Amino acid sequence: MKKVIATLALLLIAATASAQDMLLTNSAFQGRTAFSNVGASLNVGLTGFGASFSTPLSKHFNLRAGFGTFPIPYKYTIDQLTLDISDQLQQYGVPGNFSATIDHEVDLKAKLKLPETHFLVDFTPGGQGMGAFHITAGLYAGGSNLIHVNGNSNLAALQGKVDNLRDQINAQYPGVGNLLDINVTDLSFELGDAGVHLNADGTANAYAKVNSIRPYLGIGWGNAIPRGRVGFRFDIGAMYQGKPKITSPNVDNDLSSEFTNDELVDKILRNAKFYPQISFQLTFRLMNDK
Numbered sequence: 001m002k003k004v005i006a007t008l009a010l011l012l013i014a015a016t017a018s019a020q021d022m023l024l025t026n027s028a029f030q031g032r033t034a035f036s037n038v039g040a041s042l043n044v045g046l047t048g049f050g051a052s053f054s055t056p057l058s059k060h061f062n063l064r065a066g067f068g069t070f071p072i073p074y075k076y077t078i079d080q081l082t083l084d085i086s087d088q089l090q091q092y093g094v095p096g097n098f099s100a101t102i103d104h105e106v107d108l109k110a111k112l113k114l115p116e117t118h119f120l121v122d123f124t125p126g127g128q129g130m131g132a133f134h135i136t137a138g139l140y141a142g143g144s145n146l147i148h149v150n151g152n153s154n155l156a157a158l159q160g161k162v163d164n165l166r167d168q169i170n171a172q173y174p175g176v177g178n179l180l181d182i183n184v185t186d187l188s189f190e191l192g193d194a195g196v197h198l199n200a201d202g203t204a205n206a207y208a209k210v211n212s213i214r215p216y217l218g219i220g221w222g223n224a225i226p227r228g229r230v231g232f233r234f235d236i237g238a239m240y241q242g243k244p245k246i247t248s249p250n251v252d253n254d255l256s257s258e259f260t261n262d263e264l265v266d267k268i269l270r271n272a273k274f275y276p277q278i279s280f281q282l283t284f285r286l287m288n289d290k
Contacts, residue, residue, distance in 0.1 A: 031059035031060075031128040031130075032056040032058075032059060032130075032225070032289065033056065033058070033059070034056060034057055034058055035055050035056065035057075036056055036287075036289070036290060037055065037056060037225050037285065037286070037287045037289060038053065038054070038055050038225070038285075038286040038287050039053065039054035039055070039062075039223075039224050039225030039226070039283055039284060039285055039286060040052070040053050040054070040283070040284045040286060041053075041054070041066075041224065041233065041281040041282060041283040041284065042281065042282045043066065043068065043279050043280070043281045044279065044280055044281075045235070045277060045278050045279025045280060046275075046276055046277055046278050046279070047068050047070065047114045047115070047140070047275075047277055047279065048068045048069050048070030048071070048072075048112075048114055049068060049069060049070075049071075050066055050067050050068025050069065051066055051067065051068075052064050052065060052066025052067075052118070052224075052281075053065060053066060054122075054224035054225050054283075055225075056225065057121070059128060060123055060124055060125060061121055061122065061123055061124075062121070062122040062124070062223070062224045062225060063119075063120075063121055064118070064119070064120045064121070064122065064138075064224055065117070065118065065119050065120075066117070066118055067116055067117050067118075068114070068115075068116065068117075068118070069114075069116065070112045070113070070114045072112075073109045073110060073111045073112075074109070074110045074111075074112070075107070075108070075109050075110075076108055076110070077105050077106065077107050077108065078105070078106050078108060078189050078190075079103060079104070079105050080101045080102065080103055080104070080189075081101065081102045081104050081106070081158075081187040081188065081189055081198070082099065082100075082101055082102075082187065082188050082189070082190075082195065083099070083100045083101070083102060083165070083182070083186055083187055083188075084098070084099045084186075085098055085180060085182060085186065086098045086099070088180050088181065088182075089169075089173075089176070089180070092173075092176050092179055092180075094173055094176060100165060102158075102161050102162070102165065102187065103161075104153060104154075104157065104158050104161055104187075105153065105154075106151045106152070106153040106189060106198075106202075106204065107151065107152050107153065108149055108150070108151045108204070109149070109150050109151075110147050110148070110149045111147065111148045111149075111150075112146070112147055113142070113143055113145045113146060113147065113148060114140075114142065114146070114275075115140035115141055115142035115143075115214060115239075116141070116142040116143070117140070117141050117142060118138060118139065118140045118141070118216070119138050119139050119141070120136050120137070120138030120139075120216065121136065121137055121138055122134045122135070122136050122223075122224055123135045123136075123137075124223060130223055130227055131223075132221045132222060132223070133219070133220075133221060134219065134220055134221070134222075134223070135218075135219055136216070136217070136218045136219065136220065136235060136237065137215075137216065137217050137218075138215075138216050139213055139214065139215060139216065140213075140214045140216055140239050141212065141213050141214070142212065143212060144209045144210060144211065144212040145207045145208070145209055146207075146208045146209065146210045146241065146244055146269075146272070146275075147207065147208040147244070147269070148206075148207055149191060149196075149204065149205070149206045149207070149208075150203070150204065150205055151189075151198075151203060151204030151205070152202070152203055152204075153198070153202040153203070154202065155184065155201055155202035158184055158187070158198075158202055159184060162182055162183070162184060162187075165177075165182065166178070166180065166182055183200070184198050184199075184200060184202055185197050185198060185199065185200055185250065188250075188252060189204070191206050191208070191246050191248075191269065192208060192244055192246050192269030193246075193269070194246035194251050194252065195251070195252040196246065196248050196250055196251055196252070197248075197250035197251075197252060198250070199249075199250065204248075204250075205248060205249070206246055206247065206248035206250075206251065207246070207247045207248065208244040208245070208246055208247075208269050209244065209245045209246075209247055210241040210242050210243075210244050210245075210272070211240075211241050211242045214239040214240055214241045214275070215239065215240050216237060216238070216239040216240075216277065217237055217238065218235050218236055218237015218238065218277060219235070219236060219237065220233060220234050220235035220236060220237075221233065221234050222234060222281070222283065223283070224281075224283060225283070225285050226283050226284070226285050227285075227289075228285065229284065229285055230282070230283070230284055230285075231282075231283040231284075231285070232280075232281070232282060232283065233279075233280070233281040233283055234279070234280055234281075235277065235278070235279045235281070236276075236277065236278050237276075237277050238274040238275065238276050238277060239274065239275050239277060240273065240274055241272065241273065241274070241275050242273060243272070243273050244269045244272050246269070
């Protein structure tokens with residue numbers, strides 16, 4: 001599948017470059033001047049769905065500004081919760097660390113909240129500024145919450161498992177389990193490199209925060225304001241957003257060493273200083289070139 005996609009992308013790039021070279025060869029076009037035309041595009045990519053508007057700044061530079069949204073949540077389920085009550089046990093003369101896992105499903109929904117606006121400048125070095133290849137730099141801007149995670153679980157079933165754990169402690173250390181203050185809120189799950197404790201009702205709520213202004217650098221093919229009425233663009237690059245910081249009323253960064261979760265969301269949050277961007281854009285020229 002990867003080879004097929006790569007082959008199609010190369011063919012599309014070659015076709016785009018060839019078509020634009022033919023248009024430039026058969027035209028007396030001498031290059032656009034500042035604000036001499038306007039382009040629009042519909043975008044889809046790793047930052048979601050959106051639209052943008054473009055105008056020339058000079059022969060080889062175009063300014064783009066637009067907006068986007070990522071409305072599709074990522075749903076997944078964790079099947080284990082972690083409990084660490086070492087401090088409580090030590091108060092009652094039980095030495096060492098006590099960390100246990102409880103098999104219990106928590107349904108999580110992670111909603112990606114990517115930057116809503118972008119301001120980018122394209123540099124097209126060839127073809128009187130109408131060449132296919134371009135280098136892009138600029139900024140993505142929006143809220144600092146990269147991911148909002150909500151969770152729900154069966155509180156009655158979870159409380160029963162907590163009570164069973166108390167009985168197990170009583171069996172090993174007679175009477176100690178009855179003295180311990182073990183609650184649902186002591187249970188936690190992994191989010192990125194932090195632990196998030198459950199709320200008293202068995203729900204969970206947390207955010208992954210990054211920089212609200214995110215520099216972007218990328219390359220691509222196609223012009224934001226095509227020579228014809230309709231064109232196509234492909235972009236690939238990355239924005240720098242900083243390492244995500246997990247925030248929650250119940251976050252516990254000291255629990256990071258206890259987790260080994262390989263869920264996609266956690267992998268992203270552990271390695272997400274740079275957010276990749278791959279986008280496909282259907283472009284439109286709104287005015288005639290002079």
